[in-house]
Amino acid sequence: MQVSTATAGPSGGPRARSRDRATAEIRDRLVEAALVEFANHGFDGASTRAIARRAGAHQPQINYHFASKEELWKAVLLKLLGELDAATAIAPGLSPRETMERAIRGVVAMGAARPELNRIMIHEGTHPSDRLVWLVETQVAPRTRPMLALWEKLRAAGEAAPISPELLYHVLIGAASLLHANAPEARLLLGIEPSDPAIVEAHADALVAMFLPPNPKDRAAR
């Protein structure tokens, strides 16, 4: 990564700050363009020329602002995962069941708003690579553990569908994200627009009903 080492004064006069702002902007434009190209064609299938063109920049600017295509890819994922964190942030004071419901709705909302994250993860997950190891070990695993612990608690309380924690992650993410990751297919096959708010809500409702079925004890208590 190219750090903007100030050529200006000791540490940042007005001009240096203005230039830093411009640098941050072009970097973000490149990340936004790369996110789409990586999501559409996979890492190998995406070309830095197409990314630069989409960003309104020249191809060598990628190697200037990022050390390599791979570093650009990592920047893409860090940005998208930050947005995922915002969409699934846990609110304090909620019951385990409410927490899980919020997580499910957050995952669906994120998949609809930013299908690129799931597209990229799905592309990468199909074959072993150094990128996949980085992604799983440093990003996915830390985010997954709290959800699996929560699931075990719900299962013990009889409030969760009969799915083992080992299977939960892929069953839930698959059920929640494929419609959006493969939205172009859904448009052709079903003639629907997966990002339509009414569909997003129906989708989330269905998943909550399936993964968090009504608790028999609650029904008895009513």
Added chain:
Amino acid sequence: MQVSTATAGPSGGPRARSRDRATAEIRDRLVEAALVEFANHGFDGASTRAIARRAGAHQPQINYHFASKEELWKAVLLKLLGELDAATAIAPGLSPRETMERAIRGVVAMGAARPELNRIMIHEGTHPSDRLVWLVETQVAPRTRPMLALWEKLRAAGEAAPISPELLYHVLIGAASLLHANAPEARLLLGIEPSDPAIVEAHADALVAMFLPPNPKDRAAR
């Protein structure tokens, strides 16, 4: 692979049949190799050289046996979809519920045995292309319609989870296939082997329980 030098007689002596057999064999080896490369890297990311290497052939043989990379890709899908049909063939005399249960178990079994089909479909579904149009219109749509009709029947009978037919396809396929499509990720993240028969069975059992929950009427009748 060296074939008998025979140019053989006018139309189909023993030697011609032997050559046809050899041709069919190399074609299938190329299809099997292509299936893995397309599944791992997507259409754009897969190279014909890597495919030929995996098949123990030379790169120009692909253009000799298939008109183009795209025709090879279509041959891959026709083979895999034929196997899917075999795995999900409907048995006569079963109730709608039993038929749906068999379909769910067949989809899971196919995903575990041939993860390449779902990997390729997932790669293609992320962006519009002529290949996607061909895939959806000529292959996916005809196979999907009977399943959706069956689902509506089950929903009307109160035997199906509360998912609209429009959402069913992607929710079910996502829940059933992501674990296998992204098996390399699951191995790293969870330390499990998704093709393990015990996991395949537990996975299918969980999906059947979630998508075909016990019918309240049946419970009342017991």
Added chain:
DNA sequence: GTCTATAATTAGATAGAC
């Protein structure tokens, strides 16, 4: 920081000897 030019490699496809 940008942009032109280009190096070094690889892509899909073809020609022609065998």
Added chain:
DNA sequence: GTCTATCTAATTATAGAC
């Protein structure tokens, strides 16, 4: 049918003028 050589185009990355 196979296989070597090769064509054209596209790839990531770099050099250097501005």
